[in-house]
Amino acid sequence: VNLAQVLNGISLGALLMIVSSGLAMIYGLRGVMNFAHGALYMIGAYTAFAVTTKTSFWFALIVAPLVLAVLGAVLELGVFRRVERRSPIEVALIAFGIALIIERLVVLIWGSNTKPVPAPGALSGTVSFLGTSYPSYRLTVIGITLLVAASLVIWLLRSRTGLYIRAASHDTETSAVLGVNVDRTSLIVVCLGAALAGLAGTLAAPFVSASPGMDTAILINTLIVVVVGGLGSIWGAMVIGMVLGLLQIMGNVWLPSVSTLVPYALLIAVLLFRPQGLAGTRLQ
């Protein structure tokens, strides 16, 4: 494994990390396995395409998360809050239905062809990093995602809202009794989770291109990360996101013929020994 491959693993892992931490936070607060999370990521990529062709990629980097945060608010207020007393699997299926609708709407709006999103001009070349020449855009992606992840961690640990989020994902009912405004907190969390998915979609767009079907691919990996990390555990999702990204690249290098099976093998191996996931304490 050479350095470039490790960096590929890190950039993939970093993206998975921020998408998954959003999904894990939503699960922690709402108890909803958001099957529409991949679709949100896809909207992020298409928004990036739309904005980049009109203005610039840097502008898209700000617009896409904002658009997705608004969509997140719609999702929370219009859907999740209305079905919060339903069984988790029903809510998950409603989210799956939303994902199906979004998938089709995206094709209706942008067509079914792959839409390339060019990396910003200044970053289209390669730079020498520790003696290896590496695409500068990918280094930027690693930088931005790690920065976002770090700020998220600090915010969760240091701010009052972060405290509420951690408390509510640990035990929603008790925190509500103790005065945490769970509705407000989960609105923040769903908006933030959607915005993170949008940011990841934007960042990924220049190297994966926006295409229909990109949602299922990321969704399955994200679900695996969240379940392996421990349902509702933000830290678990972050760590496993990075681990899975690295593992996939290692798999590509060492076992190229079966590397696509790596995430499933990881999930099956972990769940058989620890059904609650690595960091999780909750079973349901």
Add this chain to the structure above:
Amino acid sequence: MSALDENVGVAPADPTEQVPEPAAVSVGLDRRRLLIGLGLAVVVLVVGLQIPSIVTSQYYQGILVSGAILGIMALGIGFLAHRCGLISLGHTAFYGGAAYLVAIASTHWGWSPDLAALLGFVGGTVLAVGVGALTVRVPGMSFVMLTLAFGQAAYQLVILDSVRSVTGAFDGLNVTFKGSETFLGMSQADLGTSSSVWPMVWVSVIVVAVILWLIGRSRFGTLLEGIRENEERARFSGYNTYLPRLAAFAISGAAASLAGVLFAMSSSFVSPDTLSFTTAGNALIATIVGGLATLVGPLVGAVLYIYGQNKFASGNLNLYTGIAVIVVLAILPGGIVGSLTRYGRAGLTRLRRRKP
């Protein structure tokens, strides 16, 4: 409460109500109810067999055949969800696995269609026992994810480049009949014709439905529901809670395998689509939209789904599927059939009250 428990609180059906079989989850199966159920099954079987002479359009016949095949898988998924509270997104592994075994055995190994079909069915069921042995202990959402992982692993396995010579990867694989070979007496051309394959498919549907109904109403079915409601208490009462659930998983996997065999035989071709995430989601959606707490619900859902699939072949299918799921889950808890039964029963009760 969830849709899974939709009918639990409903009083046992009064035999005079003429809705004897699926909905009420009362315990046990007395002789009268057994006879009513079996009689009804025979009537439905005979009436159903006439469908090709009533529905003469080949287009609709094709929809009914595909719907019935998907329906068999949906019956299996519904059985597991309703009796055990286990939601599986991995039944495509048994469905597609059985279909692939049929194609591989008939094409690569030169097996006769009958043997290939047997291998597909047994192979799919064995796979279900294996997956079930590993998964039924895992509760709730983790079970959903684990079954999803097994199903997706099967999908990834089939499309690997290294097995292209066996499975054809994305190109799929044909089911090959040598010369004048037949499957249960039917030539490949007959199997490909909706009107002639219909009796085989319809008999399978009824047989599976009756078997699942009998199992659900047996002591074993009661035990499954006991475990679903409170596993710990069932264990304290001295029951083994693992083996019954494994058996239920295997039974439901066997239904999916049968559907896979029928699919391979009637379409003569197997593609990775049979194993995809979308197929898994759609089978579950058909089950839930139809109503998984009822016996006919999954069948209705499956036929509706296939109808939609043909109607909106232009590509809007997912859009309408998505809307249908949301609408049904939001305003028709218990699915289409579940809600109809409930309203029907409420209406009957009201009518009876009104009588002097």
